[in-house]
Amino acid sequence: MNAPTTTSHYPTAPTAQKPESHTLSVLVDNEPGVLARVIGLFSGRGYNIESLTVSETEHQKHLSLITIVTTGTPMVIEQIKNQLERLVPIHRVVDMTLNGTSIERELAMVKVRGKGDNRVEALRLADAFRARVIDATTESFVFEITGKSDKIEQFIELMLPLGLVEVARTGIAAIKRGPDGL
Structure with a gap:
């Protein structure tokens, strides 16, 4: 029923x-x-x-x-x-x-301190994320990375155990795709 x-x-x-x-x-x-x-x-x-x-x-x-x-x-x-x-x-x-139909990007500078294996791993990960070394000393690197915010977040998370010291981020810039302006 x-x-x-x-x-x-x-x-x-x-x-x-x-x-x-x-x-x-x-x-x-x-x-x-x-x-x-x-x-x-x-x-x-x-x-x-x-x-x-x-x-x-x-x-x-x-x-x-x-x-x-x-x-x-x-x-x-x-x-x-x-x-x-x-x-x-x-x-x-x-x-x-x-x-x-927009493109969003962000820039970050990521400072990592480390020696030995951590230093090598930081460089390997930076290469995988297409981050550029913009400053280097015998004890640290500053990487420049651009892309979507989630990519930058991933990179920062991976650098934490390797000796992350500091992060400076620009914030998101966005632009509309195609020939028309805003």
Whole structure:
């Protein structure tokens, strides 16, 4: 015997949305205080910035590109984009994650101290990851590595037991694929 189906007149409870990482490219006027306003929007509303890069992109037009990596539910990401678009010196906000046709890269410098087998292993791993030696002493190396953030994370994890001393990272830079600009 089949159980009777019941229908409810109440909407089902919303399912919990899972936080996602998004890369936002924000085209802004290159003038004092713009970055502070953007960061103020994030801190004032309790949003976290995981990575932030800023550079002038069009000198004649006095435009800069801010690339922000942040995490939140899809609803929070939409709020962030909408609030950014309302700031006066902002020309355009593009969610590179949703766009799907972007290239993201990061640069890191990784200092590793070691002698003997650890030194040889660090060089072997650096070669496998296509990291370049940009400084070397008899006791340490500084490697330069570029690529996706997860590749850099893997490299850093592998260098930990070999004598990792210090890491300096640039943050993510992103650009849209194809002939069109932002």
